[in-house]
Amino acid sequence: MKLIHSLYAFGLLWAGYPRAAARPSTSAGLISWHGARFPSLNTREFQNAPIPLTNFGNNFYTTNIGVLGKEIPVAITTAHSDMWLFSSEVVNSNTTAIHAELDYGNSLVSGTIAFVNITVGPFVNVTSGMIFRGLCMLKVADLVEAFVRVDDAINMTELFDNGVYGVLGLGFENASVIQEILDENKYDATLRPHSFASSLFGSGPGISPFASLIFGRDSGSGSIQANGTFTFGTYVDTYASSLAQAVHLPVFSDTSDEDSSNGTSFPTWALTLDGLTVNGTQYTLNSSVPQVPSGKSLVILDSGYYSTIVSPDIVDFIYSNISGAAYFKEVDAWIIPCNMPANLSLTFGGQEYLMDPLDLTAIQYFRLTNGTEVTFCSNTFQSSSFRRGSGLPAADMILGLPFLRNVYTLLSYGNTVYNATTSEGPYVQFVSVTNATSASDFSSIRHRILANSPMELTPSEFIKTIRAESTNASSSSDNDRT
Ligand SMILES: *[C@@H]1O[C@H](CO)[C@@H](O)[C@H](O)[C@H]1NC(C)=O
Ligand SMILES: *[C@@H]1O[C@H](CO)[C@@H](O)[C@H](O)[C@H]1NC(C)=O
Ligand SMILES: *[C@@H]1O[C@H](CO)[C@@H](O)[C@H](O)[C@H]1NC(C)=O
Ligand SMILES: *[C@@H]1O[C@H](CO)[C@@H](O)[C@H](O)[C@H]1NC(C)=O
Ligand SMILES: *[C@@H]1O[C@H](CO)[C@@H](O)[C@H](O)[C@H]1NC(C)=O
Ligand SMILES: *[C@@H]1O[C@H](CO)[C@@H](O)[C@H](O)[C@H]1NC(C)=O
Ligand SMILES: *[C@@H]1O[C@H](CO)[C@@H](O)[C@H](O)[C@H]1NC(C)=O
Ligand SMILES: *[C@@H]1O[C@H](CO)[C@@H](O)[C@H](O)[C@H]1NC(C)=O
Ligand SMILES: *[C@@H]1O[C@H](CO)[C@@H](O)[C@H](O)[C@H]1NC(C)=O
Ligand SMILES: *[C@@H]1O[C@H](CO)[C@@H](O)[C@H](O)[C@H]1NC(C)=O
Ligand SMILES: *[C@@H]1O[C@H](CO)[C@@H](O)[C@H](O)[C@H]1NC(C)=O
Ligand SMILES: *[C@@H]1O[C@H](CO)[C@@H](O)[C@H](O)[C@H]1NC(C)=O
Numbered sequence: 001m002k003l004i005h006s007l008y009a010f011g012l013l014w015a016g017y018p019r020a021a022a023r024p025s026t027s028a029g030l031i032s033w034h035g036a037r038f039p040s041l042n043t044r045e046f047q048n049a050p051i052p053l054t055n056f057g058n059n060f061y062t063t064n065i066g067v068l069g070k071e072i073p074v075a076i077t078t079a080h081s082d083m084w085l086f087s088s089e090v091v092n093s094n095t096t097a098i099h100a101e102l103d104y105g106n107s108l109v110s111g112t113i114a115f116v117n118i119t120v121g122p123f124v125n126v127t128s129g130m131i132f133r134g135l136c137m138l139k140v141a142d143l144v145e146a147f148v149r150v151d152d153a154i155n156m157t158e159l160f161d162n163g164v165y166g167v168l169g170l171g172f173e174n175a176s177v178i179q180e181i182l183d184e185n186k187y188d189a190t191l192r193p194h195s196f197a198s199s200l201f202g203s204g205p206g207i208s209p210f211a212s213l214i215f216g217r218d219s220g221s222g223s224i225q226a227n228g229t230f231t232f233g234t235y236v237d238t239y240a241s242s243l244a245q246a247v248h249l250p251v252f253s254d255t256s257d258e259d260s261s262n263g264t265s266f267p268t269w270a271l272t273l274d275g276l277t278v279n280g281t282q283y284t285l286n287s288s289v290p291q292v293p294s295g296k297s298l299v300i301l302d303s304g305y306y307s308t309i310v311s312p313d314i315v316d317f318i319y320s321n322i323s324g325a326a327y328f329k330e331v332d333a334w335i336i337p338c339n340m341p342a343n344l345s346l347t348f349g350g351q352e353y354l355m356d357p358l359d360l361t362a363i364q365y366f367r368l369t370n371g372t373e374v375t376f377c378s379n380t381f382q383s384s385s386f387r388r389g390s391g392l393p394a395a396d397m398i399l400g401l402p403f404l405r406n407v408y409t410l411l412s413y414g415n416t417v418y419n420a421t422t423s424e425g426p427y428v429q430f431v432s433v434t435n436a437t438s439a440s441d442f443s444s445i446r447h448r449i450l451a452n453s454p455m456e457l458t459p460s461e462f463i464k465t466i467r468a469e470s471t472n473a474s475s476s477s478d479n480d481r482t
Helices: 002-007 177-184 196-202 237-245 312-319 442-451 459-481
Strands: 051-056 060-067 070-077 083-086 094-103 108-120 130-133 136-139 144-154 166-169 210-215 228-232 270-273 275-278 281-283 297-301 326-328 333-336 344-348 351-354 361-367 373-379 397-399 407-412 427-432
Touching: 051 210, 060 166, 070 083, 083 108, 094 144, 094 177, 108 177, 144 177, 210 237, 237 407, 237 427, 270 344, 275 312, 312 333, 312 373, 326 459, 333 459, 351 427, 373 459
Parallel strands: 070 166, 083 144, 297 397
Antiparallel strands: 051 060, 051 228, 060 070, 060 108, 083 166, 094 108, 108 144, 130 136, 210 228, 210 407, 270 297, 275 281, 275 344, 326 333, 333 373, 344 351, 361 373, 407 427
16 A cells, blocks of 8 residues: 555645644654755846746746845745745844744644845846836835744655745735744734735835736646746736736635634635536535535635645546546546546636646656556546645635646735735636637647657556555565564
């Protein structure tokens, strides 16, 4: 069984949500520093331009921030509100004596809370301490960020192996674990920076309080933009006109359920989902969150998650009708023929958003014990034991990158930033970037990838082979012990 588990330790990363954790720090995951250095930032002309995102194998996306005169990549996540940086990135930061841990469920970082001036994107002037964005100019001193200066990390190797030593959270200030810990330590609120988004938008006039994101898809073909872009207070030109017509989806807020044993309702980028359709058949949605209207579900947008978490019923609804697909019970996963598509669309605010079938199955490679490498495809909509009751916010689904690659997303912070100039609550807008025509490229793209991949076993062959290997492995290790 061990073999199967390591097989499914593919991808990233963290699943779940950070919370102030009472668990003791451990040195088990202490990583050694071998970080890539980045060239120091050149002075560039002011440009009202999007900030590039770098796509790491569709698993996470990074943007560069300027810290203490260096430009370093950090993974961005919409589901969390805190920033952390590995200590070697921030040797001279202004560090408090306050210990903090960010527990993401499957991974954890710990260190001390520190403050640092940061800039975002390449269109900044680190030397002069200025950040330029749109028509405004901010003193970097106003963009001081509290972060966890991490000395110890567990299960973050996927980031570290790629030279990424930090995470930047785009969540709401009220969900910040750092702020919570500073509160507990009675740290003077007037000496304390705000969370990133709140700080960026609240520090002065000029930047409209919204971010927008587009995540490129690495489909192995090169014909599709693989990276992505990211803006603050400005739009990506291509989508600006469609955005004007896109419905405002209010962020779900649920104060009545706060701190219930079923999960903590901290403010997060959560939306009510109106519909889920596979090949024209509508799934009947429901919700475990009492405040969600019947026939709908509550979903959290998580740009830091490579997968999408839904109920087991929905996983089966999506994959069980795909011809040739087989359920691999031991690892709770579907194995799907890599060239078989399904049409999944999600409906928000009465508008249907089609997903590219490339985002429904992930190509994986696995080396059999006889040395042969094989290709297989598995489900990207997964069920998970990361449910309510383990410090998670109340929600029915976590919509990660597989969905987010299909939309241009605008996150409007509204009145949640400090010093807000609007009374409007936060909302999300989506502009679809996938249509039936672009989705129909699936076959040719997959065909091209498979032509350059090791042989693909049929799902049932694959499962049979792994089961046989696993049985042999456990019986041979039993033999070893006796
Ligand atoms: C560190 O932070 C404290 C409190 O915010 C401040 O008084 C001090 O000037 C800061 N030091 C540096 C080097 O930024
Ligand atoms: C690290 O990941 C493994 C496999 O996903 C998991 O079993 C383990 O509990 C994780 N460790 C921590 C501290 O979360
Ligand atoms: C960047 O800062 C340096 C040093 O203060 C200054 O000489 C330069 O003009 C600045 N560049 C821009 C584009 O503002
Ligand atoms: C941020 O920059 C300002 C101006 O350069 C400086 O006074 C301040 O101490 C810096 N704060 C931190 C936390 O480094
Ligand atoms: C609040 O916003 C006003 C202008 O909108 C700005 O002048 C002020 O500096 C801001 N307050 C803080 C603490 O940044
Ligand atoms: C994506 O970004 C990386 C690093 O920023 C760059 O090397 C690569 O060429 C980019 N890929 C595409 C397809 O633009
Ligand atoms: C929490 O869960 C329990 C048992 O699952 C349920 O009886 C209760 O109604 C739930 N409370 C809320 C506020 O959802
Ligand atoms: C939602 O529907 C599924 C499938 O009908 C069912 O198994 C589940 O218990 C329902 N959940 C709630 C909270 O009603
Ligand atoms: C959806 O339709 C496609 C053809 O359009 C078919 O190949 C596929 O098997 C269907 N999937 C499901 C889940 O019904
Ligand atoms: C290894 O096993 C697979 C699955 O049984 C088989 O298809 C492949 O031919 C084998 N390779 C070798 C080198 O025996
Ligand atoms: C954030 O929390 C404070 C204090 O609990 C509360 O007064 C405020 O309304 C909250 N803001 C939002 C946007 O939830
Ligand atoms: C479909 O999407 C592609 C790629 O995004 C775009 O070039 C094309 O114009 C779209 N077609 C329609 C009918 O919207």
